[in-house]
Amino acid sequence: MQAQQQRNHLDHFLARVERRAFHLAQLATGQTQPALDIVQDAMLTLSKKYAHKSPSEWGPLFHRILQNKIKDWYRHQSLSQRIIDWFGKKSSVRDEPDDVIQTAVDRQTPLPFERLKNEDLRQALNMAIEKLPRRQQQAFLLRHWEGFSVKQTARVMQCSEGSVKTHVSRATQFLKQQLEGFYHDQ
Amino acid sequence: MTSKQQDKDIHQYDIHQKKGFSSEEINAMSQSVLNEKLDNIDAVTLSRLHQARQQAVDAAVLRPSFLQRYWPDRCNLSRSxxxxxxxxxxxxxxxxxxxxxxxxxxxxxxxxxLGQGEYLANEDDLEVAEDLDFIAWLIEQDKVSDNHAG
Missing domain, CATH: 1.20.5 (Single alpha-helices involved in coiled-coils or other helix-helix interfaces)
Structure with a gap:
């Protein structure tokens, strides 16, 4: 009975975080398929190794696993890239176009009420977030999107609190610079 | 006017002088843009995520392993x-x-x-060894008596 309850808690938790996790992974990798694989691996790792822990601990643990999986993906890509370069083939990590059907936006879905009115600004901000260096992007999203504290973010990213503050500050500065031209249009 | 109020005004003035968005505005806009993207995830991806979740829930191990049970974290001792x-x-x-x-x-x-010691563990083998020792002693005694006689 208790096991079933724990499974239900886990299901609710994963349902709550899966979309954000996918989006985080997609932003980090720039691709849909690897992002899905990373999220799937992270979910499995959490359920196999940490499902017995208190649900309040799952959030930071899951994000730590997710970030480690993303790091592993980067390492693997870097290794593959080196091997490909060794054999003289030119290829890019982000050159695979995503499946058009998979990435197509469902126009039937109602957009949130508080969306930004300026479409150009929205796109510019999206692109600026995608352009952020990985660690800065990670810190910024964990702090301002996931709502983690500096301490929690530091634990997830396995770095000092000072580093988190620096990453977030630089990311914010970068986004400000990228959106400077839009300020007067508002 | 208090110094805090002055600082706030200067901060506001700086923001407008910089001709840019404030950090708070950037954060709020980012949140809005990112949340909007969540609602636009396509059905195929959502289905894949759902499958992955089901698989994870089915594979859940709800009992800690022996090592995890007695690992210092379990005793409320955090790594920090x-x-x-x-x-x-x-x-x-x-x-x-x-x-x-x-x-x-x-x-x-x-x-x-152990070599020969293993044979000695057996009772019968012990007797054989004693007999062999006795025969060796007898031969030695014979040799000694021959020497005296010679």
Whole structure:
């Protein structure tokens, strides 16, 4: 009975975080398929190794696993890239176009009420977030999107609190610079 | 006007002088843009995520392993409070494992070196050995008596 309850808690938790996790992974990798694989691996790792822990601990643990999986993906890509370069083939990590059907936006879905009115600004901000260096992007999203504290973010990213503050500050500065031209249009 | 109020005004003035968005505005806009993207995830991806979740829930191990049960984290000792504790436990376990391996390998070597001793463990073999010793003693005695006679 208790096991079933724990499974239900886990299901609710994963349902709550899966979309954000996918989006985080997609932003980090720039691709849909690897992002899905990373999220799937992270979910499995959490359920196999940490499902017995208190649900309040799952959030930071899951994000730590997710970030480690993303790091592993980067390492693997870097290794593959080196091997490909060794054999003289030119290829890019982000050159695979995503499946058009998979990435197509469902126009039937109602957009949130508080969306930004300026479409150009929205796109510019999206692109600026995608352009952020990985660690800065990670810190910024964990702090301002996931709502983690500096301490929690530091634990997830396995770095000092000072580093988190620096990453977030630089990311914010970068986004400000990228959106400077839009300020007067508002 | 209080100094705090002055600082606030200067900060506001700076923002407008910089001709840019404030950090708060950037954060709020980012949140809005990112949340909007969540609602636009396509059905195929959502289905894949749902499948992955089901698989994860089915594979959930709800009982901690033996090591996890007795790992210092279980005793409410966080790594930040006791940074040296977990490495110490790990080193202790490695030394224990190596020590056990060393002892076992030596025990096996000793057993292999027993050689004839293994035969002596059997009662019948003990008698044979005693007989052999007795015969050897007799031969020796014969030799000694021959020498005296010679």
């Amino acid at each position: 409070d006791h940074p040296i504790l977990q490495p110490l436990v790990l080193v202790g376990l490695i030394i224990f494992a190596l020590g056990t391996g060393y002892l076992m390998s030596h025990t096996r070597t000793d057993q292999l070196n």
